[in-house]
Amino acid sequence: DIVMTQSPLSLSVTLGQPASISCRSSQSLVHSSGNTYLNWFQQRPGQSPRRLIYKVSNRDSGVPDRFSGSGSGTDFTLKISKVEAEDVGVYYCLQGTQWPPWTFGQGTKLEIK
Amino acid sequence: QVQLVESGGGVVQPGRSLRLSCVASGFIFSNYGMHWVRQAPGKGLEWVAIIWNGGDNEQYADSVKGRFIISRDNSKNTLYLQMNSLRVEDTAVYYCVREFNGVGPDFWGQGTLVTVSS
Numbered sequence: 001d002i003v004m005t006q007s008p009l010s011l012s013v014t015l016g017q018p019a020s021i022s023c024r025s026s027q028s029l030v031h032s033s034g035n036t037y038l039n040w041f042q043q044r045p046g047q048s049p050r051r052l053i054y055k056v057s058n059r060d061s062g063v064p065d066r067f068s069g070s071g072s073g074t075d076f077t078l079k080i081s082k083v084e085a086e087d088v089g090v091y092y093c094l095q096g097t098q099w100p101p102w103t104f105g106q107g108t109k110l111e112i113k
Numbered sequence: 114q115v116q117l118v119e120s121g122g123g124v125v126q127p128g129r130s131l132r133l134s135c136v137a138s139g140f141i142f143s144n145y146g147m148h149w150v151r152q153a154p155g156k157g158l159e160w161v162a163i164i165w166n167g168g169d170n171e172q173y174a175d176s177v178k179g180r181f182i183i184s185r186d187n188s189k190n191t192l193y194l195q196m197n198s199l200r201v202e203d204t205a206v207y208y209c210v211r212e213f214n215g216v217g218p219d220f221w222g223q224g225t226l227v228t229v230s231s
Contacts (some may be wrong), residue, residue: 011218033154037215037216039218041158048222048223048224050221051220053218054216054217054219055216080218092158094158096216096218099163099172100174101174101175102148102218103160104157104159105157107157
């Protein structure tokens with residue numbers, strides 16, 4: 001199974017400042033198709049997860065452009081250019097390249113300083 | 114808009130069974146694979162099972178293989194999870210999640226809480 005490792009596990013950020021979350025996989029996430037199936041989810045307090053980014057860098061509809069995804073191979077990053085209060089929650093990466101199982105990172109808790 | 118509504122959660126004793134349901138709307142259910150993903154209280158997300166759109170191909174996490182059965186009724190736009198031989202460690206919120214054309218899970222339901230306790 002592919003193991004996904006996120007860092008940091010918690011993040012305290014001042015409003016308006018940037019935030020960055022790393023996600024590393026134990027194996028390359030490049031699929032035989034050439035695609036890389038690395039997705040990012042946001043889970044606000046008391047809510048279900050919501051997908052933000054799919055295939056490394058594609059933002060879902062309605063996701064603010066302050067969210068961006070990047071990376072390749074085994075190293076990936078979710079960046080928030082200017083953190084807003086509504087960004088508080090837990091962020092998860094997920095690999096969908098080699099399954100089963102689909103595997104999530106442990107989650108990174110973002111709070112406002 | 115896409116809606117996934119889970120039901121069937123509750124409190125159950127270890128060793129007993131429970132069946133979860135998820136009713137889908139807002140998209141052509143029979144065109145999509147569907148996952149169950151769970152989240153233990155205060156913990157992260159764990160993938161449980163998938164059933165592909167035709168209903169004839171399923172896969173399971175090792176932690177539930179042989180105990181849980183995922184199924185679907187495309188005529189009723191409904192996904193199921195039959196959970197047998199439940200264990201305390203199966204306690205979690207269970208989410209019904211749509212599979213986005215081989216890219217991975219995309220849209221999530223609100224979840225239903227299963228508590229396994231004596």
